[in-house]
Amino acid sequence: MTNSAGPLPSIPEFSEASLALDIRDLSLDGEGIAGPPEGSVPPALPVLVPGALPGERVLATITGQGQRFRHGRLEAVLEASIDRRQPPCAVAATCGGCSLQHWADGAQAAWKEQQLRRTLQRVGGLTPPVRPILAADTTFAYRNRAILPLRRESGRIQAGFYRRGSHELVPVNSCPVLDPRIDALIEPLCHDLSATDWPTYDEATTEGVLRHLVLRVGHHNGDLLVGLIAASEDLPDLDLLAGSWMERWPRLVGVVLNLQPRPTNVLFGPTEHLVAGRPWLLDRFGGFTVPVALDTFHQVHTPQAERLLPLLREALDLQPGDRLLDAYCGSASLSLPLLGPGIDLVGFERHRTSVELANLAAQLNGLESVKILVGAVERLLPEWLPDSRCLLLDPPRKGLEAPVREAILADPPERLAYVSCNPATLARDLAQLTADGQLTLEWVQPLDFFPQTTHCEAVACLVRSAGQR
Numbered sequence: 001m002t003n004s005a006g007p008l009p010s011i012p013e014f015s016e017a018s019l020a021l022d023i024r025d026l027s028l029d030g031e032g033i034a035g036p037p038e039g040s041v042p043p044a045l046p047v048l049v050p051g052a053l054p055g056e057r058v059l060a061t062i063t064g065q066g067q068r069f070r071h072g073r074l075e076a077v078l079e080a081s082i083d084r085r086q087p088p089c090a091v092a093a094t095c096g097g098c099s100l101q102h103w104a105d106g107a108q109a110a111w112k113e114q115q116l117r118r119t120l121q122r123v124g125g126l127t128p129p130v131r132p133i134l135a136a137d138t139t140f141a142y143r144n145r146a147i148l149p150l151r152r153e154s155g156r157i158q159a160g161f162y163r164r165g166s167h168e169l170v171p172v173n174s175c176p177v178l179d180p181r182i183d184a185l186i187e188p189l190c191h192d193l194s195a196t197d198w199p200t201y202d203e204a205t206t207e208g209v210l211r212h213l214v215l216r217v218g219h220h221n222g223d224l225l226v227g228l229i230a231a232s233e234d235l236p237d238l239d240l241l242a243g244s245w246m247e248r249w250p251r252l253v254g255v256v257l258n259l260q261p262r263p264t265n266v267l268f269g270p271t272e273h274l275v276a277g278r279p280w281l282l283d284r285f286g287g288f289t290v291p292v293a294l295d296t297f298h299q300v301h302t303p304q305a306e307r308l309l310p311l312l313r314e315a316l317d318l319q320p321g322d323r324l325l326d327a328y329c330g331s332a333s334l335s336l337p338l339l340g341p342g343i344d345l346v347g348f349e350r351h352r353t354s355v356e357l358a359n360l361a362a363q364l365n366g367l368e369s370v371k372i373l374v375g376a377v378e379r380l381l382p383e384w385l386p387d388s389r390c391l392l393l394d395p396p397r398k399g400l401e402a403p404v405r406e407a408i409l410a411d412p413p414e415r416l417a418y419v420s421c422n423p424a425t426l427a428r429d430l431a432q433l434t435a436d437g438q439l440t441l442e443w444v445q446p447l448d449f450f451p452q453t454t455h456c457e458a459v460a461c462l463v464r465s466a467g468q469r
């Protein structure tokens with residue numbers, strides 16, 4: 001659908017390589033995809049056009065070619081989608097934090113649902129019942145965590161996000177997707193850091209110290225946690241600065257220094273020092289108290305993530321006497337709220353701080369039948385599967401390792417809920433888990449946890465088929 005209303009970029013002079021293109025879809029990076037242009041010599045490749053939206057006719061200049069796609073630069077929108085809008089953020093076109101701010105929220109959510117269906121079919125050959133996506137009520141001002149690279153420019157420290165596809169900083173003082181309570185900290189913290197003589201880390205030379213600013217807020221109770229990721233401890237008087245921040249912001253519960261000395265893209269290093277206060281904030285999740293540290297996993301859109309809980313209750317159908325296995329449990333914020341009388345929880349998690357916080361969460365919520373084991377799921381799960389009726393899986397983006405899928409197929413649980421933030425690995429894993437007929441895929445529910453980006457969350461419900469085991 002198109003209209004001609006609304007401000008459109010003015011049409012510049014076109015080079016010979018400018019083409020009128022019809023955008024038929026969106027890539028996973030949020031670029032418009034145009035089919036081979038009319039009249040092109042076959043076999044022309046589809047063109048990726050950042051900034052273009054499905055249903056639009058645009059003018060683009062071809063700037064390069066890869067193996068599967070050509071790359072185009074958007075010159076003008078000739079016929080705009082009715083779902084195109086002015087992005088609320090001034091740097092939306094360059095900042096790599098968001099890729100869909102120029103698209104109406106409803107269109108984003110509908111595309112994610114469609115994308116999930118197509119991926120299940122294309123990657124896994126699966127056509128399960130996919131429920132309508134649970135779109136978010138709050139599509140801006142939702143992110144409860146920010147990790148911002150730092151650079152010193154002309155003496156001033158700037159925080160920002162990387163330009164799309166690069167490590168070039170796009171400075172921001174404010175970001176409309178962040179929870180306003182952490183957004184409000186960016187400018188004053190950068191101001192204070194500018195007044196020090198601490199050098200920022202340079203990835204090219206590996207010299208300098210300050211790397212990233214980390215901000216976290218407890219959505220429901222407003223606790224704040226501030227962290228610095230640095231290449232070394234060479235930050236004179238950091239404790240004095242941290243003390244002044246604790247005085248200035250009464251909701252700030254702690255300031256943490258994480259050391260990442262290695263020349264790597266891995267954000268957090270293995271060593272952490274508490275500079276002031278305590279190293280975790282407390283929040284509520286599904287009515288339960290959850291501690292959140294600088295580097296522990298906690299879903300970034302709390303109200304949307306809480307919508308998982310009734311879905312997990314439905315999928316797992318826990319009964320007194322059941323043992324629930326929570327694989328990739330983090331600090332167990334998804335599984336603790338599911339427990340009821342007579343239900344045991346065994347969690348598996350390899351990140352030691354998360355395990356400590358999961359145990360703390362169990363204690364804070366008065367739950368005794370909880371055992372959290374430190375280690376790899378692939379090693380721990382096989383031992384526990386034979387005695388457990390219900391399994392919750394919430395792996396990282398790469399999905400399940402082959403030994404985990406094999407262990408599940410060797411001892412399929414009666415009820416299995418699989419939470420995923422990557423439709424492609426979900427499709428692969430569901431196809432393999434259901435291939436021999438022991439497990440049946442009952443339904444898949446997409447949820448929009450990440451408005452303004454192409455990311456999509458989903459939960460799948462599998463049950464052991466009658467007569468198995």
Ligand SMILES: C[S@@+](CC[C@H](N)C(=O)[O-])C[C@H]1O[C@@H](n2cnc3c(N)ncnc32)[C@H](O)[C@@H]1O
Pocket residue numbers: 297298299328329330331332333334348349350351354375376377378394395396
């Ligand atoms: C997507 S998070 C889910 C956390 C938790 N379910 C939640 O919602 O808070 C994935 C978690 O799995 C952990 N993890 C990743 N690979 C693992 C593995 N092979 N064995 C154990 N834990 C792993 C990560 O440390 C992370 O805490």
